[in-house]
Amino acid sequence: MARGKIQIKRIENSTNRQVTYSKRRNGIFKKANELTVLCDAKVSIIMFSSTGKLHEYISPSTTTKEFFDEYQRMLAVDLWTSQYQKMQEKLKSLKEMNMNLRREIRQRSGQCLNDLSFEQLPLLEQDIDNALGVIRERKFKVLSNQIETKKKKLRNEAEIHRRLRSEFEARMEDPQYGLVDNEEHYETVIPGFFALRLQQNQPNAHAGSGSDLTTYPLLD
Template sequence: MGRGKIEIKRIENSTNRQVTYSKRRNGIIKKAKEISVLCDAEVSLVIFSSTGKLSEYCSTTLMHALDRYNESSGKKKLWDAKHEHLSNEVNRIKKENDNMMIELRHLKGEDITPLHYKELIPLEEALENGLANVRAKQMEFFKMRKKNEIMLEDENKYLRYILHQQEIAMDGNVRELDHEKGRDY
């Protein structure tokens, strides 16, 4: 007994739609793997769900498959001008990052032997500015610490004063009780 044919249209019930998507996605990925192994074919499969989740299978690298597609189809490259611009931007940022890493190594005192005297002057100025900022921050920290110490000392003195006053009051109360009971010291 075979399966009945279903009408190919959007499934309205979201739960049923998700279950069908999962089963059919797994089935098509299984078929892609099978045709790749059985027929020694290069297969690339990319699926985006309605939620944007990516599922994929590639028997080779995706870039290799896309390059072969471009060569075989004779169509315009998949990489349009926008993607070329993004690729150029990525390369520019990588170069900028490399330059910053070199500058960071120089600031750490590494790899400075090949530098010319004129290149060392701004490096020295940057280090002096950084050192001045660090020292200023340390002074700010020490001043705040000193201020906190003074506040704690004042609070300690105040609490000792209150304790002393309570001891005097308690001592006075004890003497009064002893005096009432006829005891004198």
């Protein structure tokens, strides 16, 4: 059964369009290779897909540059001169921009002022004043942060000193202070836990044990 004629128009479905492009591209490259071998021809094909991908075929015995050089020679045209001139103009523009920036930097440091007119000097002075304002603002912010950090550190050290002094004074008044912390909490949370207290000025409860600790069971 003969295959129906395909209407030549844009394929709307993107997947089908990409599949068709891949198949026909391979077919064209195959025909180009056959033409190169059978006829000893130089063939070059360049393709860009709808997704922006580049595909090209160049005869195996020819490089891309050689092919375009031959194209220029046969048509007596120069494909590279215009592009080279554009690149030179772009390079010249970038060099001028770089030179102007370097000159502005030197002028801001007090150099190359002889190149400025009287009208330009006040503008440079204003730019320097604005820059100094930004620098001073940044400096003030950094100093403020450093001062605030030191204040926080001093407050923390003062709090630690106050707490240590309070504990020292409490120990001076009661030598057993701090040996058992929050006894009521232990009695509530962990029933049956044995609290240990130092027994000062009392005989050893267990002879030969070598310990002066007496255990007291907590009440449920």
